[in-house]
Amino acid sequence: MKKKEIIISVAIAFVLSLIMLLVTQSKGSGNMIVDKSSKNKALKSQNTENIQDKKLEKSVNEDEKDQIDVKESTDNSGEKKIESSEIAVYISGEVKSPQVVRMKTGDRLVDAVEKCGGMTKDADLNAVNLALLLKDEAHYIIPKIGEEKITSAKSNANTVSVGDSEINQSSSNTESSNSKVNINTADKTALMSLPSIGEKTAQKIIDYRENVGKFNAKEDLKNVSGIGDKKYSKLEELITVD
Secondary structure: OHHHHHHHHHHHHHHHHHHHHHHHHHHHHHHHHHHHHHHHHHHHHHHHHHHHHHHHHHHHHHHHHHHHHHHHHHHHHHHHHHHHOEEEEEEEEOEOOOEEEEEEOOOEHHHHHHHOOOEOOOEOHHHOOOOOEOOOOEEEEEOEOOOOOOOOOOOOOEEEEOOOOEEEEOOOOHHHHHOOEEOOOOOHHHHHOOOOOOHHHHHHHHHHHHHOOOOOOHHHHHHOOOOOHHHHHHHHHHEEOO
């Protein structure tokens, strides 16, 4: 009888141990499933955040690109605007360095004169309107003290008499288009009013008259150093020897 009870007790203990083992394994498996599910959720959440970050980064890059394009467009427009606002004028007469100078739209005669080194001591300050607005392709002559107004014709160009602030255009002014510079009597300022004739060339013309004699024909002007066929072709219709 006792032996039977012992066997039953052992069997019950075995069964209880087996049940506890199964319960423990079941809990562990449940925890593993929960852990795995949590990891999957965390991984999925991280992937979602990465995708959102990439979309945001792409959007930011596109915005930056658009801003760069807008800036470049603005810069290009600004450059074109600056280029289109540049003008060129010829300043001669009583300035220290007669020359063609590049200015900006809205600049005044005083600005161009300063670029030419300023006026000479012989310039007639009372006859000069330094507040004149500059015009593209115009020729401004600074007069000498006691000098009369000189108007000369120029093909497709403006001659501005600074003394009385008048502009004479050959294409629309019959009187100006008919006037010519007499290369036998013109002074340096009058000669410099001709296209392509600067201070040095004008002086060479005067020196030629003094050393060689007057010009008998207009073509004789080519005898002056620095005046070839090309330059003479620009002067032929604007000069006279009579």
